[in-house]
Amino acid sequence: MDDDDARDRSVAIILELEHDRGVVDRRLFGSFVEHMGRCVYTGIYEPGHVSADHEGFRGDVSELIDELGISVIRYPGGNFVSGYRWEDGIGPRNLRPRRLDLAWRSIETNQVGTDEFLRWAARREVEPMLAVNLGTRGIEAAASLVEYCNVTGGTYWSDLRRSNGSEDPYGVKLWCLGNEMDGPWQTGHKSAEEYGRLAAQAGQAMKLVDPDIQLVACGSSHHRMPTFGYWESTSLEIAWDVVDYVSMHAYYEELDGDRRSFLASGFGMGEFIDDVAATIDAVAARKHSRARPKISFDEWNVWYQQNFPGTEKLEIDTSGPRIEDVYSALDAVVVGDLLITLLNHADRVAIACLAQLVNVIAPIMTEPDGSAWRQAIFAPISEVTASAHGVSLVARVRGPELETDRYGDVPAVAVAATYDAELRRAAIFVTNRAEHPITARVELRGDIAWTAVESATMIVADHKGPLDAAAAREVAQPLSGARLDTNAVIVELPAESWVALRISAR
Numbered sequence: 001m002d003d004d005d006a007r008d009r010s011v012a013i014i015l016e017l018e019h020d021r022g023v024v025d026r027r028l029f030g031s032f033v034e035h036m037g038r039c040v041y042t043g044i045y046e047p048g049h050v051s052a053d054h055e056g057f058r059g060d061v062s063e064l065i066d067e068l069g070i071s072v073i074r075y076p077g078g079n080f081v082s083g084y085r086w087e088d089g090i091g092p093r094n095l096r097p098r099r100l101d102l103a104w105r106s107i108e109t110n111q112v113g114t115d116e117f118l119r120w121a122a123r124r125e126v127e128p129m130l131a132v133n134l135g136t137r138g139i140e141a142a143a144s145l146v147e148y149c150n151v152t153g154g155t156y157w158s159d160l161r162r163s164n165g166s167e168d169p170y171g172v173k174l175w176c177l178g179n180e181m182d183g184p185w186q187t188g189h190k191s192a193e194e195y196g197r198l199a200a201q202a203g204q205a206m207k208l209v210d211p212d213i214q215l216v217a218c219g220s221s222h223h224r225m226p227t228f229g230y231w232e233s234t235s236l237e238i239a240w241d242v243v244d245y246v247s248m249h250a251y252y253e254e255l256d257g258d259r260r261s262f263l264a265s266g267f268g269m270g271e272f273i274d275d276v277a278a279t280i281d282a283v284a285a286r287k288h289s290r291a292r293p294k295i296s297f298d299e300w301n302v303w304y305q306q307n308f309p310g311t312e313k314l315e316i317d318t319s320g321p322r323i324e325d326v327y328s329a330l331d332a333v334v335v336g337d338l339l340i341t342l343l344n345h346a347d348r349v350a351i352a353c354l355a356q357l358v359n360v361i362a363p364i365m366t367e368p369d370g371s372a373w374r375q376a377i378f379a380p381i382s383e384v385t386a387s388a389h390g391v392s393l394v395a396r397v398r399g400p401e402l403e404t405d406r407y408g409d410v411p412a413v414a415v416a417a418t419y420d421a422e423l424r425r426a427a428i429f430v431t432n433r434a435e436h437p438i439t440a441r442v443e444l445r446g447d448i449a450w451t452a453v454e455s456a457t458m459i460v461a462d463h464k465g466p467l468d469a470a471a472a473r474e475v476a477q478p479l480s481g482a483r484l485d486t487n488a489v490i491v492e493l494p495a496e497s498w499v500a501l502r503i504s505a506r
Contacts, residue, residue, distance in 0.1 A: 010439045011399030011413045015426075017446030020391035021347040024418055026071045027127065027174075028342055029385045030353040032299060033117070034078030036104050036360050037323055042368040043358035044120070045112050049369060056111075057120050060372040064364050065124055065357065068378060069385025072127040074176065074298050074353045075117050079103035081179050082135025082187040086145050089113020090164055102187050105316050114149070115161070118170045127174065129216075129298070129353070132206075134178030134198055135188030143205040146175070150210045174351070175213055176298065177203055177239075180221040180249065182231045192231045196238030203242030214244040216296045216351075221249055223272045232279045240287055245351060248276055249299035251361075252334060253306065261406035262330070263433040263461070263496060266337035266414055268407050269300070270345065277348045296351040300338060302331045302377065303361045325361050326466035327376040329475050333461040336380035336498035337431040343384075343416035346392040354381065365469070373469035379459060379476035383500045387427035390420035402433055413438060413493070424448070428501040432493035443488040444503070453489060454502040456482040461496035 033039055044065075047056030076084060083102045089110045090096075096110040114130075121128045130149070132142035144157050149170045151158035158169065177199045181190050190198065195218065203215045217239055220228040236243060250272060254262040273295065280293055304325050325331075342352050358364045363378040395415040402412045414431040432438050444450055458479040467475060479499055482491040493499055 008400045009436060010441070011397060013413075013415050013440060013442045014396040015393045015417050015428075015442065015444050017393070017419055017444070017448060019394045020419070021394060022391060024343065024346045024388055024390065024392050025350045027351045028071075028346065028349065029069060029381075030072035030074065030129070030298070030351060031070045031357040032074045032078070032353040032355040033076070033357050034355075034360070035076050035080045035084075035101065035108055036078060036356070038359040038366070039356050039362070040112050041109070043360075043366055045116075046368065055116055055119065058366065058372065061358060061364060061366060062124060064372055064374060068363060068382050070124075070126055070357070071385075072129050072174065072351065072353065073121055073357065074129040074131065077103065077131055077179055079179060079186060081131045081133050084133050085137070086114055086133070086141070090115055090148075090160070100316070107316070114145070115164055115166055118149070118172070119166070128170070128172050129174035129176065129351070130172050131176035131179055132202065134181060134195070134202060135186060138198060139202045139205050142202045143209050146172075146206045146209040146213065150213070173213055174216065175206060176216045176218075176247065178218050181218045182225060182227055183221040192227065192234035193238065196235035199235065200239040200242055203239060207242060215242055216245040216247050216298065217243040217293075219247045219249075219276060223250060223268075223275070229275065229279055232276060233283055236280065236283050236293070237287065240283065240289065240291075243293050245296040246276060246280060246293050248272065248295055248297045250297075251299070251301055251303035251305060252338070253302060253304045254330070255306075258405055259330070260402060260433070261404040262334060263337070263431075264402070264404050264407050264410045265334050266341040266431065267410040269338055269341045271407075273297070273341070273345045273349060294350040295345075295348050297342065297349050298351060298353040299355040300352060301355050301361050302327065302334055323360050324365070327472070328461075328464065328466050329376055329459060330461035330496070332376040332380055332459045332475050333431065333496060333498045335377040336384075336429065336459060337414055337433070339380060339384045340414050340416040340429050340431060343388060343392050343418065343429070344395075374472055376467045376472045376475045378472070380498055380500070383457060383476065384429065387500060387502055388418045388429075389423070389425075389427070390418050393417040393419055393426075399438070400434070413440065415442075424505045425454070426503045426505070428489070428503065430491070430493060430499045430501075432495065432497050432499070434495060436495050438493045440491050440493050441485075441488050442491065445487070448505045450484060450487050450489075450503055450505050452504050453482045453484060454504050455500075456480075456491065457500045458494060459498045460494045
């Protein structure tokens with residue numbers, strides 16, 4: 001092996017305990033439940049299922065959600081919310097109307113609504129993140145929903161909640177001011193100026209009901225929108241005084257067999273985050289404000305959208321479209337890489353929601369009246385939620401680059417690391433995007449002595465395609481050979497792989 005080949009097959013990573021981005025917000029590990037396809041009905045909720053609880057929610061699914069380690073769940077949409085009347089989903093179930101959902105051209109039965117979802121979220125010990133309809137509705141409906149959820153009593157909506165069986169207020173703190181309002185596909189979509197004014201007015205009214213809530217303004221629906229940047233700048237400047245977070249949405253897929261670019265999806269996500277953060281800073285500068293709204297990356301995942309015909313071609317159906325990708329080991333590696341990017345932007349991204357949680361492009365799948373199982377992407381998510389505690393360390397990486405068609409030259413190896421000072425434990429996550437193995441030396445600098453590699457896990461992007469339930473359970477395997485060398489870890493990264501390490505200290 002010559003010197004150039006050796007350099008292409010090795011990487012030096014330096015982590016310093018005194019150089020971090022701050023504490024990783026646990027809300028970075030959220031997910032999303034929308035009334036879409038089978039996410040709710042026969043997903044989280046199926047009253048006739050053998051595992052169903054007293055309110056009809058599937059126990060087997062709830063156990064997998066607990067294992068996944070989800071911290072926050074966004075609800076009820078998504079595109080669905082832009083035509084949703086939240087009042088339809090409260091009160092006696094036998095009196096709730098069946099409505100046509102324009103977003104997914106399905107029949108919404110309203111058997112699950114605000115009360116059921118919030119009580120279920122409380123049982124799961126996850127934080128709810130509710131979205132309000134700023135498509136077909138607006139200020140009054142949004143403020144009334146906050147009143148229903150958060151006011152103790154003595155008002156029309158709060159007393160109605162109490163009569164519906166929830167004596168105590170839910171205390172919902174996170175609220176989305178609509179969804180993807182820049183998108184022409186969105187019911188009631190608006191210009192940046194129109195949305196900014198409505199978001200400012202609705203947000204003001206909502207905070208008059210409960211001053212302690214936090215509001216998420218819609219950013220662009222994706223990085224390629226023709227109004228990207230202008231939308232954030234214009235709407236945010238108008239609604240600046242009520243906005244606590246700016247949303248981001250992004251989905252990734254392998255296009256035209258471009259596997260290398262797909263493996264570099266985390267790089268593309270990082271550029272997107274940097275652009276939105278720069279826009280927030282620019283608005284703050286123009287307004288002479290020290291405030292810096294953080295980012296809520298409240299929709300992200302791998303989604304093979306080329307397989308989706310578009311809503312206008314869907315037949316009206318009770319169950320809605322089956323957007324149910326079956327994931328491969330390659331998809332699991334990419335999801336792990338996207339998680340690395342989120343951890344590496346923990347100073348700007350405070351909330352992130354994998355879309356979605358069950359059945360619809362999800363880590364958990366179910367069969368009606370049958371079993372529930374983990375998809376391949378379940379493995380990197382559960383590993384990160386279990387291991388990534390404490391602060392996000394800044395990694396300095398010296399290694400080769402790869403040329404990609406979509407993103408240009410990108411680092412062959414991506415790294416994120418966290419350190420929990422109380423437990424004296426580090427978690428290190430590494431993606432090898434290259435088609436060949438790479439030897440990584442991870443040096444850990446600080447006033448500490450590393451004592452053991454507690455665990456090493458790998459996911460290798462094979463070429464087997466979508467994995468069934470049995471194969472998906474085995475997608476994450478122990479990685480042998482990771483060893484300590486003084487205060488460094490030496491690890492062999494398989495080609496096209498994602499690796500997770502846990503390291504302890506004394």
